[in-house]
Amino acid sequence: MAAINNRKISDLIFEFPFLASFFSDNGLDITGKEELTLAEYFAGFDEDEIEDKAIDVDNLMFQIGEFIKQMIAFLGKEDDVVKTVTILPGHDKSGNPEKFDDLVIRQGEIICIVGPTGSGKSRLLGDIEWVAQGDTPTGRSVLVNDQVPDKKWRFSSADKLVAQLSQNMNFVMDLSVYDFVELHAESRMVQNREQVIKRIINKANSLAGEPFTPETPITSLSGGQSRALMIADTAILSKSPIILIDEIENAGIDRKRALGLLISEDKIVLMATHDPVLALMGDRRIVIKNGGIHKVIETTDEERKILSTLEDMDRIFLAYRTKLRQGDIITKIENTQ
Amino acid sequence: MNLVTVSGPPSSGKTSVILKTIDSLKKQGLKIAVAKFDCLYTDDDILYEKAGIPVKKGLSGALCPDHYFVSNVEEITNWALKNKFDILISESAGLCNRCSPYIKGIKAVCVIDNLSGINTPKKIGPMLKTADIVVITKGDIVSQAEREVFASRVNTVNPSAIIMHINGLTGQGSFELSTLLYDEALNIDSLKGMELRFPMPAALCSYCLGETRIGESYQMGNVRKMKVED
Structure with a gap:
């Protein structure tokens, strides 16, 4: 040079x-x-x-x-495909070894993380993001594709393992939806930009309860629309193979379809949630206690059945919400299932 | 002892990042002190004291804060050396985006936040461009896309820096920063003869000296005029 x-x-x-x-x-x-x-x-x-x-x-x-x-x-280079992320056990805050063998998380999987506030959820995510090698307070190690990962996952600003979506996030830029997505696409240097932008806006609209146009300023999107755009944009444009979700509000967005979109883009989804409808959509859930992984539970068949009942209840609840919004008088809603 | 200079625009989260990072450094058995530089007012020394961290506060008052920093950093360093600290962290606000307190051979950290606007990395001079580590805060309240765009803009103006995301409220990311701060190879026993990474801007005009009247006849020294066309 x-x-x-x-x-x-x-x-x-x-x-x-x-x-x-x-x-x-x-x-x-x-x-x-x-x-x-x-x-x-x-x-x-x-x-x-x-x-x-x-x-x-x-x-x-x-x-x-x-x-x-x-x-x-x-x-x-071709984007590195992250097929699996493996967490090797460390210890909890009191130094007790974590009670699980290698925890292998695969592309297209949804893993929920549950546990009280302060139990160590952020530290677990921190360990993954920093690709811990026994050098964090938990002593955990993280493998990518079964290998000790490249240092770039720690230090390169373009290669981050984890992208985040949370309820507290807002758009702060003063741009239209189109210009906003274009800016992101530019920074990622994607080819056929226009197509990608259209695809993101269409996907976001298919997730949002009420549609928005490419000309809408991002700061005037509703909560559900913002979340829908964030999810579609992250699914399609973010390079990070793992998406961390901290709850998704239950209004103005089709949560099941949103998770489906992330999975179809081959993301690994980690979701911190205590909403049973979301938590039971996961393949497994990690229970955190006292800073350590206490248990890993596979979603059972019975839980899946219960999930469909919960989803029906959810639909009824949303139907009442829609009625209210439309100015209707509330009458009994028949379960359409 | 290591000296670490932390700098960044006002309210970007420097103190929160430093406090959380010191928590992790202490667990590694290191003795830390802080020197807080500000212009007119700061309460941050109380925050450090509450956390049990020895702190020295310097207010530059009528002087340019960065000039004040350079004029005092040697004495502060000597104080920290005498008290046998392992790390002295200096914290100063880059007020005009033009100065930077970084010293050659001394680790330099710049803290900026996601809320400051997408063009901010362009506007900040040596404080951002010559830092070794750039910490980006307030990522928990903006979208992933904005975080990615902001980080890529930072990378364009300072490609050699390590860019980290830290949440100053929860401390997420501060453990990771703590592992990058202390380096035995960077131990110093004096600052004598060391140099700033970048010269401070020249400014010595009648207004620096207390002039308040407006008008050409009152302007002396290093004065420059805008080109105002019709």
């Missing part, structure tokens, strides 16, 4: 188109200077400019090289 400072900016941008965003995000105007070499370009700044713009030429040269290296690595 030593040679980049003697190459023309136009050639560099031709070869590494992503450098255009590096220049603009670093406040470096290159218009009209494309035919200069990088070294000439930086030499062209006078002392005032260097001081005003807080430019550190050596550091910038180094960072450009670093950026090119990262982007080549990022663009050159």
